[in-house]
Amino acid sequence: MNNDSLSGPVREDCNPVEAFAEKGYAVFPSFLSLGEVEDILQNVDRYIAEVVPGLSAEEVFYEERGNMQTLKQLQSMHLHDRWFGDFFQGRVRELAGQLLGSEVIAKNMQFFNKPPGAGRPTPPHQDGFYFKLNPPLALTMWLALDHADAVNGCVRYVKGSHLKGMRSHVLTDTLGFSQGISDFGSKDDRVNEVALAAAPGDLLVHDAMTIHRADGNSSTERQRRALGFIFYSTTAKEDRAGRDEYRRQLSGQQEGRI
Numbered sequence: 001m002n003n004d005s006l007s008g009p010v011r012e013d014c015n016p017v018e019a020f021a022e023k024g025y026a027v028f029p030s031f032l033s034l035g036e037v038e039d040i041l042q043n044v045d046r047y048i049a050e051v052v053p054g055l056s057a058e059e060v061f062y063e064e065r066g067n068m069q070t071l072k073q074l075q076s077m078h079l080h081d082r083w084f085g086d087f088f089q090g091r092v093r094e095l096a097g098q099l100l101g102s103e104v105i106a107k108n109m110q111f112f113n114k115p116p117g118a119g120r121p122t123p124p125h126q127d128g129f130y131f132k133l134n135p136p137l138a139l140t141m142w143l144a145l146d147h148a149d150a151v152n153g154c155v156r157y158v159k160g161s162h163l164k165g166m167r168s169h170v171l172t173d174t175l176g177f178s179q180g181i182s183d184f185g186s187k188d189d190r191v192n193e194v195a196l197a198a199a200p201g202d203l204l205v206h207d208a209m210t211i212h213r214a215d216g217n218s219s220t221e222r223q224r225r226a227l228g229f230i231f232y233s234t235t236a237k238e239d240r241a242g243r244d245e246y247r248r249q250l251s252g253q254q255e256g257r258i
């Protein structure tokens with residue numbers, strides 16, 4: 001399925017907190033200036049050159065094993081580098097608190113890439129399935145570092161899906177996105193899916209229950225880089241047994257792939 005009616009990240013016509021509550025996502029065009037994005041990209045390059053060589057396989061994923069050109073995901077960047085750690089505590093954290101209406105925990109900072117010609121699709125999923133929170137009060141921010149569109153795999157949200165409960169998920173063979181919705185593609189999913197084109201500096205934010213996915217990168221030259229920021233509300237409690245079971249499945253999957 002490929003709904004190609006692309007929406008650009010136009011400024012919300014209502015209050016972003018209300019848009020977020022109603023649709024399950026909100027868009028913040030030009031959240032960062034191009035200069036700030038350039039600064040991030042330089043630090044990403046530095047991180048890849050200096051920090052990545054010392055990280056474990058759970059924190060660095062490649063589309064093709066051993067091929068550095070196909071780097072697709074970095075986990076927990078805030079724990080390994082002061083610059084990213086400070087960034088995580090800044091404006092993004094303040095916005096997360098406003099959208100969730102509570103104090104927040106800055107949980108995970110990620111780098112997502114879809115390398116040209118190699119970037120595979122992101123399976124449809126709800127982040128809350130991975131987070132194992134009760135209640136599932138959390139959000140994810142997705143900050144575009146390149147132009148993202150239907151060709152190189154922009155993010156697609158199913159509007160209003162955050163109000164319709166947790167769908168069943170099954171293990172996928174996509175490294176970095178180990179769970180996908182088993183019965184995705186209903187009429188409701190298709191009618192409500194919105195593909196969000198984004199420019200460098202645009203920020204997309206989605207609720208932990210919002211269904212989202214992305215196509216692969218079918219361009220031959222363009223990367224599709226982004227930073228992800230995950231915040232939990234302090235009012236949400238982690239279901240430790242559920243989380244441990246999920247980690248067990250994930251490590252089983254990684255042993256088979258790496």
Ligand SMILES: O=C(O)CCC(=O)C(=O)O
Nearest residue numbers: 112122127140142214228
């Ligand atoms: O970058 C992508 O393709 C998807 C990212 C994602 O699933 C997320 O930020 O929760």
